[in-house]
Amino acid sequence: MTAGQTTTLPVPSGHGSLEQYIHTVNSIPLLTPEEEHNLAERKMGGDVEAAKRLILSHLRVVVSIARGYDGYGLNQADLIQEGNIGLMKAVKRYEPDRGARLFSFAVHWIKAEIHEFILRNWRLVRVATTKPQRKLFFNLRSMRKSLSALSPKEAQAIADDLGVKLSEVMEMEQRMTGRDIALLADNSDDEDSFAPIDWLADHDNEPTRQIERKAHHALQTEGLQNALAKLDERSRRIVETRWLQDDGGLTLHELAAEYGVSAERIRQIEAKAMQKLRGFLAEEAEC
Numbered sequence: 175m176t177a178g179q180t181t182t183l184p185v186p187s188g189h190g191s192l193e194q195y196i197h198t199v200n201s202i203p204l205l206t207p208e209e210e211h212n213l214a215e216r217k218m219g220g221d222v223e224a225a226k227r228l229i230l231s232h233l234r235v236v237v238s239i240a241r242g243y244d245g246y247g248l249n250q251a252d253l254i255q256e257g258n259i260g261l262m263k264a265v266k267r268y269e270p271d272r273g274a275r276l277f278s279f280a281v282h283w284i285k286a287e288i289h290e291f292i293l294r295n296w297r298l299v300r301v302a303t304t305k306p307q308r309k310l311f312f313n314l315r316s317m318r319k320s321l322s323a324l325s326p327k328e329a330q331a332i333a334d335d336l337g338v339k340l341s342e343v344m345e346m347e348q349r350m351t352g353r354d355i356a357l358l359a360d361n362s363d364d365e366d367s368f369a370p371i372d373w374l375a376d377h378d379n380e381p382t383r384q385i386e387r388k389a390h391h392a393l394q395t396e397g398l399q400n401a402l403a404k405l406d407e408r409s410r411r412i413v414e415t416r417w418l419q420d421d422g423g424l425t426l427h428e429l430a431a432e433y434g435v436s437a438e439r440i441r442q443i444e445a446k447a448m449q450k451l452r453g454f455l456a457e458e459a460e461c
Contacts, residue, residue: 192250192251196237200237202234203231205227210270211270214268214270214276217265225266229262229265232261232276232277233258233261235284236257236258239257239284248291248295253288253292256290260280260288261280261284264279264280310346329344397454400454401454401455405447408443409446412443412444413444413447416444
């Protein structure tokens, strides 16, 4: 290519079939090390056309990597698209003077985007959130010898190879072999049908019930204070010290010593005061 000339490269279109797209990207010429280095330096200087050529020449790499994730049940075109995002991030960060080819540098970014897409979409609830869980998720499938459930011996071997606990392998195995279940029941007319929401629902803690309980408690507290205020001072003190103290209050004998009467007399005053309180509270409830 002489100075001033530009190479017309085929641009993959999102409107054709996946096979057509793959054929297109595979027809894009590969770059020599010198061409790649020159384009990367131009890219670092802000040359958008150079960045574009770097991306286009490595789209086949994305296709190759994405094909390795066929078994996750996700659309291949979506995996390629996410991998392309990783490739663009790699091209943006690539520095040719560090000595690595763009291919080697981009693999990490391409896989990272594909992994993130799989984890977001493989299940409604994420099966792996921490870095060790993500590593286990992507290695467990490739290390399985069959599609059947892992035997204890196979699980232990995988745990040893990956340097994780056997319990972690078994937990990930359960997550991967499980399936999503709708929280709500379907619209069938079957009266016996049920869904997880039926097990989770706590009608006692339903918001309106909580408001009712708080209002009832407030009325009881206020009503009790009003009723106590209607008692004479001695009766009110006996009731309060016997029943309304967090530390257990005073005994009949302690109150008897305080007032200079017998414990039986204190019991009689207490019983009469409690009878009056019930009457006062009943009047409060009717109001």
